[in-house]
Amino acid sequence: MNPPEVAKPTPPAPKKPRRVGFGPRLSRWDFKFSPYLYISPFFILFFIVGLFPIAFTAVISFMDWDLVRNTGTFIGFDQYAYVLSNPKFWIALRNTFSIFLISSVPQLIFAIFIAAILDQNIRAKTFWRMGVLLPYVMAPVAVALIFSNMFGDQYGIVNTTLQNLGLPAVPWHSNAFASHIAIATMVNFRWTGYNTLILLAAMQAIPRDYYEAATVDGAGKVRQFFSITVPSLRPTLIFVIITSTIGGLQIFDEPRMYDQYGTGGANYQWLTITLWLYDIGWGEWNFGRAAALAWILFIIILAIGVINLFVTQGLVRNEGGRTAMTRAQRRTAARLAKRDVAATKSNKHQTEEAGS
Amino acid sequence: MTAVEPVPVGVTDRDIAPEERSRPPKRRRAVKGTRPGWFVYSSLAVVLIASLFPYYWSLLIGSGDSSTIRDPNMSWIPGGNFFENAAAVVNDPAVNFWLALWNSIFSSALIALSVVFFSTLAGWAFAKLKFKGSSFLLIFVIATMAVPMQLGVVPLYILFSEIGWTGQIGAIIVPALVTAFGVFWMTQYLQQAVPDELIEAARVDGASSFRTFLTVGLPAARPAAAMLALFTFVTAWNNFFWPFIVLDRQNPTLPVALSLLQSNYFVDYSIVLAGVLLSTIPLLILFIFAGRQLVSGIMQGAVKG
Numbered sequence: 001m002n003p004p005e006v007a008k009p010t011p012p013a014p015k016k017p018r019r020v021g022f023g024p025r026l027s028r029w030d031f032k033f034s035p036y037l038y039i040s041p042f043f044i045l046f047f048i049v050g051l052f053p054i055a056f057t058a059v060i061s062f063m064d065w066d067l068v069r070n071t072g073t074f075i076g077f078d079q080y081a082y083v084l085s086n087p088k089f090w091i092a093l094r095n096t097f098s099i100f101l102i103s104s105v106p107q108l109i110f111a112i113f114i115a116a117i118l119d120q121n122i123r124a125k126t127f128w129r130m131g132v133l134l135p136y137v138m139a140p141v142a143v144a145l146i147f148s149n150m151f152g153d154q155y156g157i158v159n160t161t162l163q164n165l166g167l168p169a170v171p172w173h174s175n176a177f178a179s180h181i182a183i184a185t186m187v188n189f190r191w192t193g194y195n196t197l198i199l200l201a202a203m204q205a206i207p208r209d210y211y212e213a214a215t216v217d218g219a220g221k222v223r224q225f226f227s228i229t230v231p232s233l234r235p236t237l238i239f240v241i242i243t244s245t246i247g248g249l250q251i252f253d254e255p256r257m258y259d260q261y262g263t264g265g266a267n268y269q270w271l272t273i274t275l276w277l278y279d280i281g282w283g284e285w286n287f288g289r290a291a292a293l294a295w296i297l298f299i300i301i302l303a304i305g306v307i308n309l310f311v312t313q314g315l316v317r318n319e320g321g322r323t324a325m326t327r328a329q330r331r332t333a334a335r336l337a338k339r340d341v342a343a344t345k346s347n348k349h350q351t352e353e354a355g356s
Numbered sequence: 357m358t359a360v361e362p363v364p365v366g367v368t369d370r371d372i373a374p375e376e377r378s379r380p381p382k383r384r385r386a387v388k389g390t391r392p393g394w395f396v397y398s399s400l401a402v403v404l405i406a407s408l409f410p411y412y413w414s415l416l417i418g419s420g421d422s423s424t425i426r427d428p429n430m431s432w433i434p435g436g437n438f439f440e441n442a443a444a445v446v447n448d449p450a451v452n453f454w455l456a457l458w459n460s461i462f463s464s465a466l467i468a469l470s471v472v473f474f475s476t477l478a479g480w481a482f483a484k485l486k487f488k489g490s491s492f493l494l495i496f497v498i499a500t501m502a503v504p505m506q507l508g509v510v511p512l513y514i515l516f517s518e519i520g521w522t523g524q525i526g527a528i529i530v531p532a533l534v535t536a537f538g539v540f541w542m543t544q545y546l547q548q549a550v551p552d553e554l555i556e557a558a559r560v561d562g563a564s565s566f567r568t569f570l571t572v573g574l575p576a577a578r579p580a581a582a583m584l585a586l587f588t589f590v591t592a593w594n595n596f597f598w599p600f601i602v603l604d605r606q607n608p609t610l611p612v613a614l615s616l617l618q619s620n621y622f623v624d625y626s627i628v629l630a631g632v633l634l635s636t637i638p639l640l641i642l643f644i645f646a647g648r649q650l651v652s653g654i655m656q657g658a659v660k661g
Contacts (some may be wrong), residue, residue: 027564031485034565038481039493041474042534046500049531053508053515060510070514117399120392130647131404133654137639138410139594141611142632145618146410149417149625157413189410194654201655250504253596253611260618274506274597281510282601291510298507305502 061291072288079292088268088276089293093300095180095264096272099255100248103184103191108240110188111195112233116225118196119203129200132193143186144257151182173259176269183270186254195240202236203229242308249301250274273297411636418442418630441630445617451631452606456613459525461638463609464592467532468585474534476581479542480573484555485565494543500536509601516602523604532592538584545580546573583653586646593639610635 061079063072083089118128135143150157151172159169172182206229214224252274256262263279264271273293281290419438420430446453481487482494512531513522521527550572558568574581596611603612617631643650 027562030565031559032487035481035485035487035490038485038569039478039539042478042497042536042539043493045531045534046536049512050500050503050508053511054503056511056514057507060514070518114399114403117396120396122392122396122400126648126651128400128404129651130643131400131407133647133651134407134643135410137590137594137643137650138636139596139611139614139639141594141596141614142414142636143410145614145628145632146414149629150410150413189406193407197651197654204655246502246504250506256596256600257615257618262615262619277506277509278597278601281513287510287514294506294508294510298504301502301504 057291057294060287061295063288063291065287065291067285067287075288079288080296082289083293083296088271089273089296091268092264092271092273092276095176095255095268095270096249096251096274098177098180099183099187099251099270099272100245102180103187104241104244104248106184107188107192107195107244108237110192111199111240112230114192114196115199115203116229118200119229129197132196134193135190136194138190140186140190140253141257143190144254147182147186147189147254148258151185173265174269176265176267179258179265179270183251183254183258187248187251191244195244198240199233199236202233206232238308238311242305245304245308246301249297249304252278273300411633411640414629414633414636417626418633420626422624422626437626438630438633441627442634444627445631445634448617450605451613451616452608453613453631453634456608456610457635457638459607460593460610463525463529464589466529467592468589470529470533471535471538471588472581472585475538475542475584476546476574476577477569478534478539479544479546479577480569482539482543483546484550484552484573494540497536497539501540505597509598512598513601522602523607525603525607525609527602528595528599528609531598532588532595535588538588541584542577542580546577549580550576583649583656586642586650587653589642590639590650 060072062074062076064075064078065072114132118125118132122128151159153159153169153171153173156172158172163169170178172178210228210232211224214228219227251272255264255270255272255275256278258270259265262275263283264275274297277290277293277297280286280293415434415438416430416432418441419434419436421435421437445451478497482490482497516522516524516527521530554572555568558572563571594611595609596615599609599612600615603609605612605616608616614631614635617628
């Protein structure tokens with residue numbers, strides 16, 4: 001039963017413990033330290049390409065970086081002041097939020113409805129699911145090129161169709177809001193199916209008994225959807241919202257490829273923060289400013305994350321709300337309980353007194 | 357059919373009293389026995405058409421000539437110029453199409469392999485091995501997922517230019533060798549895929565820790581590893597921001613080459629969209645063969661994550 005290595009007498013600890021199984025002691029070491037070895041690739045890589053650059057970005061953001069000598073001179077908060085006082089920053093911030101909202105809100109609504117449809121007892125499930133996911137494999141750059149063609153101001157299929165329907169053509173590139181819609185459409189095209197499948201998975205985890213009971217109670221499909229499906233999806237929805245927020249605030253590929261210049265439009269109609277970051281860093285070659293902008297972006301994402309967290313907590317508390325009590329009820333209950341305790345205490349007191 | 361089954365002749369499930377039936381009737385079937393109607397299928401058809409349309413549109417424009425797009429009465433049937441347009445893309449010396457294709461395949465495949473190996477290794481440690489600080493370290497791994505790429509790109513670029521890697525394909529491979537998502541994904545999967553007794557048995561038999569991983573962990577991780585490989589491959593293939601920054605025009609990946617295509621041919625959309633289609637075909641083929649796994653992978657990840 002014992003392999004020969006284990007049966008061997010324990011040798012004096014070898015200097016280079018490369019082979020394992022020399023003895024129980026070595027084996028114990030192996031099992032004690034190997035886990036750290038196994039997780040070390042991630043941590044080593046993260047320190048080199050993650051943590052160190054983040055800290056270094058902070059340092060560079062306080063500097064006027066010299067590209068030739070690859071060093072900088074400390075100038076304090078000047079880069080932050082430059083970024084925050086530049087009107088382009090506020091335009092980029094507006095555009096980023098606008099594109100993010102126009103993309104994520106309809107995307108989620110569509111995703112929920114498509115998921116609800118896929119959640120039915122349909123034929124050829126896998127085929128439909130694959131069809132929904134088909135856009136996800138197309139590169140964002142490719143999506144952007146195709147859609148920027150379709151949203152062409154002069155000859156685009158969208159405007160042609162609009163005009164055939166007797167509607168006016170939309171200036172998809174010159175109007176800021178129109179360009180945001182076009183870019184959001186690209187994002188929606190690529191990500192709706194992905195989110196659909198995530199929501200579908202969550203829907204399939206909802207116990208079917210709920211629907212059964214609702215049917216017995218006479219609730220229709222629509223009522224069931226809003227009273228059972230949507231509330232049960234809350235945790236997953238929050239997950240999807242957070243991930244799409246983090247991704248949406250970093251949007252770069254689509255606005256960069258929306259026209260052939262890649263500068264966000266003549267009046268920065270669709271300039272986003274990351275697009276501007278690229279322009280400052282690798283167009284103007286000003287790394288100090290780019291680093292400051294990167295930190296500002298990070299702080300924005302963090303702030304949104306914290307807001308998300310609060311909203312999440314609110315929603316989660318809300319979820320139990322249907323069966324749990326309202327705050328007023330809870331207070332009343334607490335007061336009653338307190339009175340009860342006091343009453344029993346004094347009762348006890350009285351009986352004790354009476355007894356003695 | 358009945359002849360094969362070892363059931364006493366004449367006795368069917370229905371003859372047995374309900375409480376004696378071996379298996380309870382399937383719940384889901386009972387509730388959702390009715391097939392949905394035309395509304396469901398027509399909605400799905402609309403979604404499918406919307407998913408396919410951009411692919412078809414790139415074929416339509418990419419197979420026409422430069423005047424197609426300006427033609428108000430353009431035909432909805434693809435023209436015959438696709439191969440000429442594709443040849444214009446492939447032979448354009450400024451775009452380096454074949455090199456871009458090779459770079460994309462090479463880097464994505466290498467990244468996928470490496471991510472799977474190192475993530476499985478780390479996931480194995482987090483899921484199945486006991487060590488001090490494991491829960492804190494795992495939380496740390498998950499927390500890193502929230503850090504945006506943009507935060508580190510300036511120093512990363514400086515770092516790579518210091519060691520002379522700018523313009524090199526290694527500069528996009530190395531930062532992606534192992535991902536927090538991968539570690540998290542494999543941890544989640546391995547936690548329930550391998551019974552602890554199996555590891556103890558291997559240990560009693562005297563297998564080293566790494567040997568245990570190779571003989572118990574890796575085989576058990578295979579289904580999740582396949583999905584992780586697919587995801588990582590697709591993500592790496594489509595990645596643009598960092599390759600666009602660090603690679604140069606002479607040595608691009610496919611998305612970077614596509615971005616060059618637009619600035620070269622901004623008037624001629626038929627060539628640009630032929631290039632788009634050309635660069636999408638490899639992933640489309642992958643999707644046709646592995647789309648089923650990709651779908652179930654997304655659905656699994658969601659339930660657990």
